[in-house]
Amino acid sequence: xxxxxxxxxxxxxxxxxxxxxxxxxxxxxxxxxxxxxxxxxxxxxxxxxxxxxxxxxxxxxxxxxxxxxxxxxxxxxxxxxxxxxxxxxxxxxxxxxxxxxxxxxxxxxxxxxxxxxxxxxxxxxxxxxxxxxxxxxxxxxxxxxxxxxxxx
Amino acid sequence: xxxxxxxxxxxxxxxxxxxxxxxxxxxxxxxxxxxxxxxxxxxxxxxxxxxxxxxxxxxxxxxxxxxxxxxxxxxxxxxxxxxxxxxxxxxxxxxxxxxxxxxxxxxxxxxxxxxxxxxxx
Numbered sequence: 083x084x085x086x087x088x089x090x091x092x093x094x095x096x097x098x099x100x101x102x103x104x105x106x107x108x109x110x111x112x113x114x115x116x117x118x119x120x121x122x123x124x125x126x127x128x129x130x131x132x133x134x135x136x137x138x139x140x141x142x143x144x145x146x147x148x149x150x151x152x153x154x155x156x157x158x159x160x161x162x163x164x165x166x167x168x169x170x171x172x173x174x175x176x177x178x179x180x181x182x183x184x185x186x187x188x189x190x191x192x193x194x195x196x197x198x199x200x201x202x203x204x205x206x207x208x209x210x211x212x213x214x215x216x217x218x219x220x221x222x223x224x225x226x227x228x229x230x231x232x233x234x
Numbered sequence: 235x236x237x238x239x240x241x242x243x244x245x246x247x248x249x250x251x252x253x254x255x256x257x258x259x260x261x262x263x264x265x266x267x268x269x270x271x272x273x274x275x276x277x278x279x280x281x282x283x284x285x286x287x288x289x290x291x292x293x294x295x296x297x298x299x300x301x302x303x304x305x306x307x308x309x310x311x312x313x314x315x316x317x318x319x320x321x322x323x324x325x326x327x328x329x330x331x332x333x334x335x336x337x338x339x340x341x342x343x344x345x346x347x348x349x350x351x352x353x354x355x
Contacts (some may be wrong), residue, residue, distance in 0.1 A: 107261040111254045118253025118301070119246035125296030126245040126273055144299040145332070147338040151300060156343035163353030170347070173256035176267035177274060178249070178300045183340045185268075190348035202348045206341065209268055213302065214337070217275040221309035224283035225325045227319055 107168035110172050117167075117174030125151055125178075148179055155180035159187040245297035248290065252301040271302050278306030308332040 128150045132143040158164040164184050168175040175181050186206050193205035207214070256270045265273075281287040287307040291298040298304060309329050316328025330337070 087272065093291060094343060100271055110261055111257045111258035114257035115250035115254040118256075119250025119297075120292075121253075122249025122297040122300045123242050125249070125300035126242055129296045129299075130241075133236070140295070144296075144304070147296060147299065147337040148336040152336055152339040153343055156340070156347050160347040163330040165354070173267065174250075174253045176271060177253045177256040177302055179302060179305065179336055180300075182271065182302055182305070182336075183344065186340050186344040187347045188353065190344040191351055191353045194348045194352075198348075201343060202333045206344055206348075210340070212268055213271045213275050213305065215281060216272045217306050217309050220279040220306060221313050221329055224279050224310050225313035225329075228283060228314060229317060229322060229325070 113170065114172050114174035114177075117171035118177055119174075121151075121174070121178040121180055124154075151178070151180050152183040155183040156187040159184045160191070164188075182210055182213060242294055244294045245300075248294035248297035249301055250297075252297075252303060274301065275306040278303030279310050280305040280306075282310040295300045305333060305336065308336075 117189065125147055129143045129147045130136045131139070132146050133140055136143070136146065138146065155164060158167070164175070164180075165188065168181070168184065175184070184210070189208045189210075190202045190206045193201040193208075196205075252274070256274060259265055259270050259273060278287060281290075281303070287303070291304070291307075309332070312328040312331035312333065312349070313325045314328070316324030316331060318324070320327065331351065
């Protein structure tokens with residue numbers, strides 16, 4: 083590579099770097115904290131409703147609460163609201179289970195045009211799949227470790 | 235789980251803190267949300283393995299069950315519960331036992347959403 087081109091390339095990289103917005107970590111983190119905390123407060127309200135009116139014990143109420151949070155997330159995803167909200171909230175909308183449901187609903191909707199079987203069925207887990215794969219594999223090894231500790 | 239307004243406060247603080255950790259991972263290690271979700275799920279599984287996640291749920295309620303870390307925690311819970319009954323085979327048969335609600339609901343509702351809604355934007 084001639085020196086002149088190399089010079090241009092490194093100039094370009096510098097220029098590109100100076101124009102890449104730096105990630106304002108503090109602001110993003112505060113937003114994630116507020117939104118994530120808010121989503122969990124909504125979850126807590128749903129949980130208490132299940133305990134009070136559904137006769138679930140506080141421990142059992144976690145599962146139906148997850149299902150309701152998933153439903154709410156899918157509804158807001160279908161209305162096109164969740165993704166706009168996610169752009170502002172960052173991890174605050176991705177980390178709660180609502181974010182997991184959002185990735186599934188948005189992938190399903192997006193690939194609808196490629197058909198119900200290969201489009202919707204084949205792509206629903208495109209983004210959510212890694213979470214399930216690594217969750218199950220790590221749970222397997224954690225349980226195995228517990229088994230080994232108990233039986234040694 | 236804490237009763238009264240303290241329950242909401244602890245849910246807010248703990249849930250917010252887990253999301254803040256996710257955001258810091260995203261920004262400082264330049265990860266995308268999918269990678270952060272994977273890290274948190276594994277973290278939840280490991281924390282449950284060493285017995286720390288259940289006390290967090292008792293303290294913060296939905297603040298600990300709504301973030302994706304609880305998915306890892308529930309996978310381990312299902313595996314350990316069946317392991318007690320059936321030994322090693324129970325690890326395989328039990329993994330999805332507790333998380334069934336969240337995953338089934340997500341599959342069913344996401345499918346219905348794809349039938350009725352068009353992607354926006």
